Amino acid sequence: MAPVTSPPDPAKVTDPPPGRYSSDAAGLGRLRAGAFVAPALALIAVFLVFPALWVIYLGLMNYRLTGLAAADPKFVGLDNFLQAISDPGFWDSTWLTFQFVLGSAVIGQVLLGFTIAWMLRDWRGPLKRIVEGLVILAWILPSAVVSFLWVALLDRDSGTLNALLGIEGFAWLLDHPMLSIIIFNTWRGTAFSMMLYGAALGNVPPSHLESARLAGASGWQQLRDVVFPHIRGHILTNLLLISLWTFNDFSPFLLTAGGPDGKSEVLAVHVYKTALQSGDLGYGAAISTVILLINLVVAVFYLRLLRSKR
Amino acid sequence: MTRFVAGRIGVYTLIAVLLAFFTIPLLWLATAPFTSDPSYEVRLPDFTFENFQMIIEHPYALWSLVNSLVLSIGTAVLVVVLSALAAYALSRVRLPGRDALLYALLLLSSIITGTAAMVPLFQLAIELNLIDSHTGLILILSGGLLPAAIFMIKDFMDTTPKSYEESARVFGASPLQIVAHVVVPLVRPGLATIAVWTVANVWGNFLMPYLLLSDVDKQPAAVIMYTLYTEGGQANLKVLSTFGLLYSIPVVIMYLFVSKKYGFRFHGGIKR
Numbered sequence: 378m379a380p381v382t383s384p385p386d387p388a389k390v391t392d393p394p395p396g397r398y399s400s401d402a403a404g405l406g407r408l409r410a411g412a413f414v415a416p417a418l419a420l421i422a423v424f425l426v427f428p429a430l431w432v433i434y435l436g437l438m439n440y441r442l443t444g445l446a447a448a449d450p451k452f453v454g455l456d457n458f459l460q461a462i463s464d465p466g467f468w469d470s471t472w473l474t475f476q477f478v479l480g481s482a483v484i485g486q487v488l489l490g491f492t493i494a495w496m497l498r499d500w501r502g503p504l505k506r507i508v509e510g511l512v513i514l515a516w517i518l519p520s521a522v523v524s525f526l527w528v529a530l531l532d533r534d535s536g537t538l539n540a541l542l543g544i545e546g547f548a549w550l551l552d553h554p555m556l557s558i559i560i561f562n563t564w565r566g567t568a569f570s571m572m573l574y575g576a577a578l579g580n581v582p583p584s585h586l587e588s589a590r591l592a593g594a595s596g597w598q599q600l601r602d603v604v605f606p607h608i609r610g611h612i613l614t615n616l617l618l619i620s621l622w623t624f625n626d627f628s629p630f631l632l633t634a635g636g637p638d639g640k641s642e643v644l645a646v647h648v649y650k651t652a653l654q655s656g657d658l659g660y661g662a663a664i665s666t667v668i669l670l671i672n673l674v675v676a677v678f679y680l681r682l683l684r685s686k687r
Numbered sequence: 688m689t690r691f692v693a694g695r696i697g698v699y700t701l702i703a704v705l706l707a708f709f710t711i712p713l714l715w716l717a718t719a720p721f722t723s724d725p726s727y728e729v730r731l732p733d734f735t736f737e738n739f740q741m742i743i744e745h746p747y748a749l750w751s752l753v754n755s756l757v758l759s760i761g762t763a764v765l766v767v768v769l770s771a772l773a774a775y776a777l778s779r780v781r782l783p784g785r786d787a788l789l790y791a792l793l794l795l796s797s798i799i800t801g802t803a804a805m806v807p808l809f810q811l812a813i814e815l816n817l818i819d820s821h822t823g824l825i826l827i828l829s830g831g832l833l834p835a836a837i838f839m840i841k842d843f844m845d846t847t848p849k850s851y852e853e854s855a856r857v858f859g860a861s862p863l864q865i866v867a868h869v870v871v872p873l874v875r876p877g878l879a880t881i882a883v884w885t886v887a888n889v890w891g892n893f894l895m896p897y898l899l900l901s902d903v904d905k906q907p908a909a910v911i912m913y914t915l916y917t918e919g920g921q922a923n924l925k926v927l928s929t930f931g932l933l934y935s936i937p938v939v940i941m942y943l944f945v946s947k948k949y950g951f952r953f954h955g956g957i958k959r
Binding site for chain 2: 404405406407409410411413414416417418420421423424425426427428429431432435440489492493496504507508511512513514515517518519520521522523524525526527528529530532534535536537538540541564621625626627628631634644645648649652653658661662665668669672673676677679680
C-alpha cells in the first residue's frame, strides 16, 4: 500500500485510499475475500474433510448398521484393522484390485491410448475424427448404460460377442469375471490416455523425429530415443492419475456385482458389500482407511511430480 | 517400398480392429431401441417408435430423468457460484496460508473418493437426516466436486488481466459490482466449462444416489437403469434400451456442444 504521506504518483492513481480498500485489483480486502471463500470451504469441510476424518474414527469402533452395536458402539482400537489383515477375503480383494489396476489401467489403457495417439498423430480428416469420437464416446456415456451394454455384449446365449466368435454358451461374466471387467475398463477409459498422449506427442519437435528418420532409425528406435524422453513426464502423470481412478472405480459392481462368489470383488466393491450390505460399518471403515492411505501415497507422489515440472 | 506398403496395411488393419472394438459394444444402443422385439443380439432394426411410447407410460423412467436433471442443475449452480467466488478471492487476494490451502484442496479432491468415503458419508447422511433428500445429495456431491472446480476456475481467473477491475474501481464500482459486471463476463468460458463438467459428473454418478436415495420416486436415471437390469426376473429390453438411449443423449449433445464451441481443451481433472 502506498504511504499516505507521499504525493499521489500519476502511475499509481488507481491505488486505493488507505484504510478503505486493500491493494488487490478489485478492492476486495481480506475480510470480504474470506467471506467469498468461506461458503465453498464450509461445504468441503463438512462433506469431504469431515468424512475422511470420521472414517478413521469409525474404523476404531465396532459400529454396525443394525443391532446392539448400532445403538451402543464401543471403542475396539485396532481390532478392525487386525481383522482385515487376517481375513483372506481382504487379501483376495486386494490382489484382484491389483490385477484390475495393472491389467486395465497400466497395461490396457496406456498401451491402447498411446498406440491410437501414435498412429493418428499425422492424420487429418474424417477417419481420425471417427476413431477419436468413438473412443471418447465410450468414456463419456453414463457408467450405468455402458455397463449394461457390456452385459448385453457378453451375454451367454444371445450376446453379440459369442455370435461373432461362434462360441454360443460361453459365459464370460461367470467363468472369466476378472478378464471381463479388465477389458471393459480398458474400453471405457482409454480416451483419457489417448487425449493426453495426443497432446504430448504434439510437443515432440518434428525436426528431431525427422533427423532420426534421416539417420535411419527404425520406428521403434524413434519411439525409444526421441519420443519417450520428451513425454516421460506425461507418461508418469498419466500412470498415476489412471491408477488412482481405476483403484477407486466402482463400476465393476455394475457389471458383475463382485461375483460370482467374490471372484471380481475389487476393494471398492468389497467395502460396499461388507459395510453397507452386511452392515459391518466399523470393518468397512477400516478398509476405507486403507484405501485412503493408498490414495494419499499415490496423490502425494503425483503432486511432487507436478511441482518438480514447474 | 514393399516395407512401406506392408506397414500401411498393418496400420489400417489395426485401425479396423480398434474401430470394431470400440464400435461393437455401442451398436446395441443404436439398434435395439428401434427394434420391435429386441434381444441381446445386435440386429438390423425395423425402425419402430413403439418403445418410446413404453417409456412415456413407464412409472419411473421419465421421472428419473427429471431427477437426474434436478440433481445435475442444482449441483452445477452451487458449484459454479461457490467455486467462482472462492477462486476469485484466492486469485486476487493474498490470504494468509493461501498456497497451503490450494495444495490441501488438490490433495483432498484426489484422495477422498466416493469409494473411500462411502461409509462415513452414508452415516453422515443418516445423522443429518439427508437420506432420500435431493438437497442433501446436492450438498454432498458439491462438497466432492468443489476442490477440483476451484482449481480449474482459478486458472482462468489468474490469466484474466486485472486492469479492467482496476479501471472499474476508478469509476467507483463496489467489489460485488466488479465481480458481477466485470469478472464474470471475462471468465464466462471458464464458468461454462465448470458447469458442463459438473453436470456430466453428476448425470453419470451412480454410487452416491444409489447409497443415499432409497425412494424410487427420487432416484435418478443412473440408479433406475441399474434397477431395470438387475431386479425383477427377465429384463425388459425394450424399456432398457430405449431408456439407456434417452439417458445417454444429453451427455453426447453436451460433449458435441463443448467441443464445437471451445474445442475440446485438455483438462487434467475433467473426470474423476
